[in-house]
Amino acid sequence: MLKTNRRRFLVAASVAALATPSAVNLAFGADVNLSLMIWDPAQKAGVQKAVDAFEAANPAVHVSLGQVPQDQYYTKLDASLGAGQGPDVMWQSSKASYYVNGGALQPLDEFIKKDGVSLNGYKKEITGLYNFDGQQYGIPKDFDAWVFIYNAEIFKTLGVEPPKVDWTWEDMVRIAAEIKAKQTSTADVPLYYNYAFNNGVASLVHSLGGAVIANGKGTMSSAEGVKALDMVKELQDSGLILKIADSSDFNPVNALISGKLAMAEIPSWNLSLLSKADVPSGTFHAVRLPAENGSWASDTNGLSYVMNANSQHKDEAWQLIKFLTSDDGAVLHAEGGAGLPANTSEAARAAFVKANEKLIGLQDALSAAGDKSYLRTTTQYPKVLTGLPTINSSVMGAFYSGSVSAADTAKQIDDILNKSLR
Amino acid sequence: MQHQYRVGWWTYALVIATGLVILAPFAWMVATGVMTTGQTLQVPPSIIPAPTTLAGTEEVFDRIPFLTLLLNTILVSTGRAIFTLVVCSMAAYALAIIKVPGSQVILILILALLMVPGDIFIVPNFAIIASFRMTDTLVALFLPSVFDVFGVFLLYQFFRGVPRELVEAARMDGASHLRILTTIVVPVARSGVVSLAILTVLSEWKDLLWPIVVNRSLDKLTLGPGLALLRGTYTTDWNVVMAAGVMAALPMIVIFLILQKQFIASFARSGLK
Numbered sequence: 001m002l003k004t005n006r007r008r009f010l011v012a013a014s015v016a017a018l019a020t021p022s023a024v025n026l027a028f029g030a031d032v033n034l035s036l037m038i039w040d041p042a043q044k045a046g047v048q049k050a051v052d053a054f055e056a057a058n059p060a061v062h063v064s065l066g067q068v069p070q071d072q073y074y075t076k077l078d079a080s081l082g083a084g085q086g087p088d089v090m091w092q093s094s095k096a097s098y099y100v101n102g103g104a105l106q107p108l109d110e111f112i113k114k115d116g117v118s119l120n121g122y123k124k125e126i127t128g129l130y131n132f133d134g135q136q137y138g139i140p141k142d143f144d145a146w147v148f149i150y151n152a153e154i155f156k157t158l159g160v161e162p163p164k165v166d167w168t169w170e171d172m173v174r175i176a177a178e179i180k181a182k183q184t185s186t187a188d189v190p191l192y193y194n195y196a197f198n199n200g201v202a203s204l205v206h207s208l209g210g211a212v213i214a215n216g217k218g219t220m221s222s223a224e225g226v227k228a229l230d231m232v233k234e235l236q237d238s239g240l241i242l243k244i245a246d247s248s249d250f251n252p253v254n255a256l257i258s259g260k261l262a263m264a265e266i267p268s269w270n271l272s273l274l275s276k277a278d279v280p281s282g283t284f285h286a287v288r289l290p291a292e293n294g295s296w297a298s299d300t301n302g303l304s305y306v307m308n309a310n311s312q313h314k315d316e317a318w319q320l321i322k323f324l325t326s327d328d329g330a331v332l333h334a335e336g337g338a339g340l341p342a343n344t345s346e347a348a349r350a351a352f353v354k355a356n357e358k359l360i361g362l363q364d365a366l367s368a369a370g371d372k373s374y375l376r377t378t379t380q381y382p383k384v385l386t387g388l389p390t391i392n393s394s395v396m397g398a399f400y401s402g403s404v405s406a407a408d409t410a411k412q413i414d415d416i417l418n419k420s421l422r
Numbered sequence: 423m424q425h426q427y428r429v430g431w432w433t434y435a436l437v438i439a440t441g442l443v444i445l446a447p448f449a450w451m452v453a454t455g456v457m458t459t460g461q462t463l464q465v466p467p468s469i470i471p472a473p474t475t476l477a478g479t480e481e482v483f484d485r486i487p488f489l490t491l492l493l494n495t496i497l498v499s500t501g502r503a504i505f506t507l508v509v510c511s512m513a514a515y516a517l518a519i520i521k522v523p524g525s526q527v528i529l530i531l532i533l534a535l536l537m538v539p540g541d542i543f544i545v546p547n548f549a550i551i552a553s554f555r556m557t558d559t560l561v562a563l564f565l566p567s568v569f570d571v572f573g574v575f576l577l578y579q580f581f582r583g584v585p586r587e588l589v590e591a592a593r594m595d596g597a598s599h600l601r602i603l604t605t606i607v608v609p610v611a612r613s614g615v616v617s618l619a620i621l622t623v624l625s626e627w628k629d630l631l632w633p634i635v636v637n638r639s640l641d642k643l644t645l646g647p648g649l650a651l652l653r654g655t656y657t658t659d660w661n662v663v664m665a666a667g668v669m670a671a672l673p674m675i676v677i678f679l680i681l682q683k684q685f686i687a688s689f690a691r692s693g694l695k
Binding site: 035037064076254258 | 463464466541544545548549553557631634639650651
């Protein structure tokens with residue numbers, strides 16, 4: 001009898017073990033190897049720090065962190081996920097919907113419910129980006145915010161009063177003009193404002209109280225849309241920013257570091273490059289975006305950690321995602337200095353600010369940006385991605401060259417947006 | 423009687439100007455490789471490094487296992503060249519010498535495949551390699567490339583030029599196809615074979631996308647993706663990338679300098695460049 005029972009037990013255990021590979025590992029304590037794939041080398045140190053802490057807390061789980069250049073990231077994902085392989089855990093962006101539709105990503109609701117994880121601890125807009133048909137596929141890791149950075153050394157040398165925390169668009173134009181008047185080298189640039197339709201122009205439309213898309217249709221032809229186009233072009237025409245046609249390879253971060261650029265609109269993902277630059281502490285100061293009619297707006301997007309639907313170690317992969325996006329994980333990641341945490345805990349934000357403490361005033365500038373953030377047009381309406389290259393190259397190019405009026409440009413943009421949204 | 427052309431001063435001037443245009447980017451690469459990161463950011467750009475530093479080179483070794491990647495590149499390039507030559511010469515022999523049934527149809531298919539961008543095959547190639555459980559191995563880096571339609575077409579053109587009489591005489595003497603291929607066809611068409619070997623090594627040396635896609639471990643990559651990993655997403659330390667570029671190009675330059683006579687003769691005969 002005992003013999004029979006033991007045989008039954010062994011058979012049952014074997015079946016159970018074959019059915020759930022994770023259960024085998026947990027039951028018998030075998031080591032599990034997880035792979036984690038990211039694309040940004042600037043964030044690798046922070047992610048590795050969090051991974052190290054995860055491994056220390058879970059000695060039986062080993063995580064191999066791989067960084068793939070962004071240009072090849074999605075090609076690698078397409079090939080490997082299509083073959084039923086790929087990393088256990090990976091970064092995803094606004095392209096996540098394509099992978100969800102293809103069945104490549106694992107819904108996380110079951111894990112979230114089982115462990116009682118609250119999604120209220122993350123920036124709400126970013127959490128919603130990874131919810132498809134009521135199912136949550138990603139846990140937010142970071143979000144974007146735009147701030148202004150100025151090189152205080154240049155202001156001091158030229159004797160120009162730097163931007164104040166409550167500055168306006170008019171102040172920005174006035175200060176840039178003052179700097180331009182005092183700069184002597186033709187290589188020097190007073191201001192960099194993001195002139196791209198999807199970022200700088202759209203943000204200005206929102207600052208003015210308008211929207212790029214409303215009720216499923218392009219609304220750039222509104223008074224706010226046309227005014228925003230005119231305002232950015234005026235910066236170019238008055239020589240306060242480089243001519244757009246000459247700006248394609250202009251890198252504002254490098255220009256700020258080399259002292260050729262006095263002030264620039266910079267996204268949060270580039271802040272660590274400035275804080276790690278070999279310049280004296282106090283060189284760079286951060287302020288919020290300049291206000292127009294008392295308001296400002298910062299477009300945002302955010303990445304998340306997602307799980308491969310074909311992962312052989314889903315329980316462990318979930319544990320990794322949970323840790324990386326937890327308060328502790330977010331703090332460790334933020335200590336690397338790159339990637340503004342989507343985890344809304346004060347500790348995570350404080351860790352990011354501390355890691356970038358060479359940027360004076362960053363805490364207030366980020367708070368102001370976070371308070372006035374809106375989902376980037378292409379993030380909220382991914383269909384617009386198909387029309388964006390045409391808008392950027394032919395429509396905006398012709399507008400900045402002066403051959404098309406702001407009103408006609410706005411109309412053309414609306415036509416392209418409407419076509420993309422169909 | 424051979425006519426002697428007088429070479430005018432303007433010929434020298436044109437040759438020097440063309441040489442400078444070709445060499446200037448390489449010179450700039452070398453100069454940037456010995457600059458500090460700060461110097462590389464100057465506007466307008468500085469061309470002469472002052473002071474010179476090997477910090478960029480040291481940084482390369484800190485960030486990537488350069489020697490491992492170099493060794494991998496040599497191994498994979500050599501392996502790919504050998505297997506490509508074996509596969510392509512046998513296929514070309516079947517089409518040009520044996521003229522297997524349907525060879526014209528096969529040739530049209532080869533021509534059609536030549537016109538398709540190679541990146542299209544990334545996903546199916548990965549699926550095949552994955553089904554062999556060979557992802558993240560050195561063999562995976564070159565295995566799909568050894569079935570090279572361009573190589574087959576190139577050798578087919580050369581093998582067609584081999585005199586029929588030689589092949590038929592060998593057949594009458596009882597030589598096998600393998601013996602005819604190795605002792606008659608390949609030696610007669612050696613310039614084509616050498617050209618294909620060189621092109622294959624060069625192609626592997628600078629391959630980027632496939633190694634990144636199929637392998638994930640840093641020590642299983644080649645120099646192409648290794649250099650790509652030195653680039654930042656938003657900013658790049660160009661002195662580091664250029665120092666790595668110089669070191670990656672150096673072995674090929676040395677090989678070319680040693681074998682330049684053979685290279686030039688081979689390409690001149692094959693009509694390729």
